[in-house]
Amino acid sequence: MAGQRAGLIVQICALAMGLALSLALPTRAEAASPFDAWAVVVVAGDWRGAGGGPTKAFDNARRDIAARLSDRGFDAGRISQFSVKPDSALARPATAKAIYETLSAESAQAPGCMVYxxxxxxxxxxxVGDLILPPNILGLMIDRSCGDKPTVVVVSACFSGVFVPALAKPNRMILTAARPDRTSFGCGEADTYPYFDDCFLQVLKDAAHFAALAPGVQACVAAREIHEGVRLPSEPQIWIGPQLRPLLPLLTFAAPASP
Incomplete structure (x- = not known):
């Protein structure tokens, strides 16, 4: 009897220890996001609307895109926000020098980069403010800071397709709001977000990964422009380098937070 009692005690202890370990280990949903150590820069480059008056559209997009990225697995502490008219402690004054220095510092130990x-x-x-940041300069900034790391670059602006040739590298995904010869829409004084940024926010809420997000944003923008009666659609552009293409579906976003 004493032996049976001792054996039963050992089994109970083993079960208790197993239960404790299972509670301590992260579940699949709690596992670290593949993006939690990425360096992220989100920039609102202007405060003026299409008519020349003030608009919050770009800063609204900057703020809410940073929050949505955090919700989908990017570390909020590694998301650097820039604005030409910072309205809170979250955003720093936007200059090309400040953006480059921050991206360089944050990406030094990061496994990947995102620039928006x-x-x-x-x-x-x-x-960016009163200046134009050309594609070749942005390309150099990203080359020198992010190098060969997986990198996602999003440019939401009129004619932003001009950035694709300068930024395209095997390890990069480029998503732009328009063709090189087309405008984008939704940057008026009364707009909450530019159309493209609004679609990015909508699609990012539920997308599994960047490979699905990009065509989803394209489709959303096309539908919005048809609804608004746009005569010449912006036609957002996607470019995904051959090294990154097979990797993107494996880099899945964290499950969205509950409403």
Whole structure:
């Protein structure tokens, strides 16, 4: 009897220890996101609307895209926000120098990079304050900071397709709000977000990964422009490098937070 009693005690202890370990180990849903150590920069490059008056559209997009990225598995502490008119402690003054220095510092130990610009644009580049940041300079900034790491670059601006040739590398995904010869829409004084940024937010809420997000944003923008009666659609552009293409579906976003 004593032996049976001792054996039963050992079994109970083993079960208790197994239960404790199972509670201590992270579940699949709690497992670390593949993006939690990525360096992220989100930039609102202008405060003026299409008519020249003030607009919150770009800063609204900057703020809410940073929050949505955090919700989908990016570490909020590694998301650096920039604005030409910072409205809170979350955003720093946007200059090309400050953006580059921050991206360089944050990406030094990061496994990947994400860069997002929302602003006005023209065939020469994207507006950052009173200056134009051209594609070749942004390309150099990303080359020198992120190097060969997996990198996602999003440029939400008119004519932003001009960035694809300068930024395209085997390890990168480029998503732009328009063709090189087309405008994008929704940056007026009364707009909450540019159309493209609004679609990015909508699709990112439920997308499994970047490979699904990009065509989802394209489809959303097309539907919005048809609804608004846009005569010449913006036609957002997607470019995914051959090294990154097979990896993207494996880099899945964290499950969205409950409403």
């Amino acid at each position: 610009f929302t602003s006005h644009g023209d065939p020469q580049g994207v507006v």
